[in-house]
Amino acid sequence: MKCPQEFVFAANYLADMARSRSLEFFRGEIGAEVKADTSLVTIADRSVETMMRDAIREWFPDHGIVGEEFPVHNPDAEYQWVLDPIDGTYRFAAGHPQFGTLIALARHRKPILGVIDIPAMDERWSGAHGWPTVHIRQGRRSEVRTRSCTAVKDATVFFCSGIMWRNDPMAVWNGMHGVNRLLDGDSYSYGLLSSGFADVIVDSGMKPWDFMPIVPIIEGAGGRVTDWQGMPLTLDSGIEVVALGDPALLDDVLRRVSAA
Template structure:
């Protein structure tokens, strides 16, 4: 597990505040779930709703009040103080397509990074009240209790997931198809929730095409704190300053086996 001396700044306080942010986002999101909403298309054709914007606004206001010297990078409202060493990276609803179609497999992502490295992450499903909290040097907590990823190392017995094969280019799709055939079971969709399920021992491998820092920063401490491994497809650490192709696995052996199918794609 990676470790940096970031939590000399009151780890418990920061973790408590991240939980508070998740509570605020959930309170903003729940009234809109399975309601008829106006859905807008952003520049990349992805949907956005009042729930996305209300949740991010609530979190941003709380951060500005508590940590006015920290940076904030959110999917809906962009970046403030990008030069600050501490950055809160927010995705108010990861899986808005699921949200607008009434599927409860979306989540709020909250990350805190220090000089580009994720040190704290929250995956929160506000309707099912499921929450994973990861912090460097600590075990991942799921709904108040420590959780661990699956120790099995046989790819032929592994469950692999991705949000959508339609997000891969031709070479990536071919690589994922080879990996999928090598695994026992594959699931499509799930967005951030499947990364939480890696930490809880139900999913073994997750593969995503090029995603933004707000899509993956929070996932790193959650997966690593449960004993998993999360990198880009070439096995390099994720540093949150650039888009990345993400590979997460329940343990180092599974990660190496899955990466063999993906590297070079």
């Protein structure tokens, strides 16, 4: 089923609103004066998420909402919005522009729409079932495609720092021996992959609001996203994710991460 146009419009409108709100906090007087403590982060996080929740409830009163900061709303709804108001909260609090607002829409718990918005870099990726994945940077808009890459040895790979929380992060890292490995996976990296600048992302420690948006974005650009067992992601998936620009890499990547 093609994602209804109205929802694509709404998701982008929501991202515009969230961007404006988060930039009110970013490197603002509070950010510059106060240490990067949890309360500061929480103020920005909660403010952006509350604003998005209020808008969704007004626009689509029958829909559900799953967000990082507040309890689930309408958990049995056919459509559920999945929200991460500020992904990369530590970076945000440290004045680093690589933070994002993540928005997804699930139907029957499967992702059908996603937005990765990077407010402080004025950059966005947006994708939905039946729509081309679109990238906008500083006002310049283009449809994007992942690139071809048929051998892992030729791949540019992003690792998320969530790998560090595993018992043996080096095992996963070493499983990609001989590859251009970058220890820098986060929502921005998924955008780069959908634009054809990277080939593989290996990620762990993820929550639904982290991984649901990336599925329609990357698959709408020609790539593939699964868990570490190769299963499609839903609202009920676990924390481990692989993303591929070229679906042909899937088996080799799964073999390497499962051996770790």
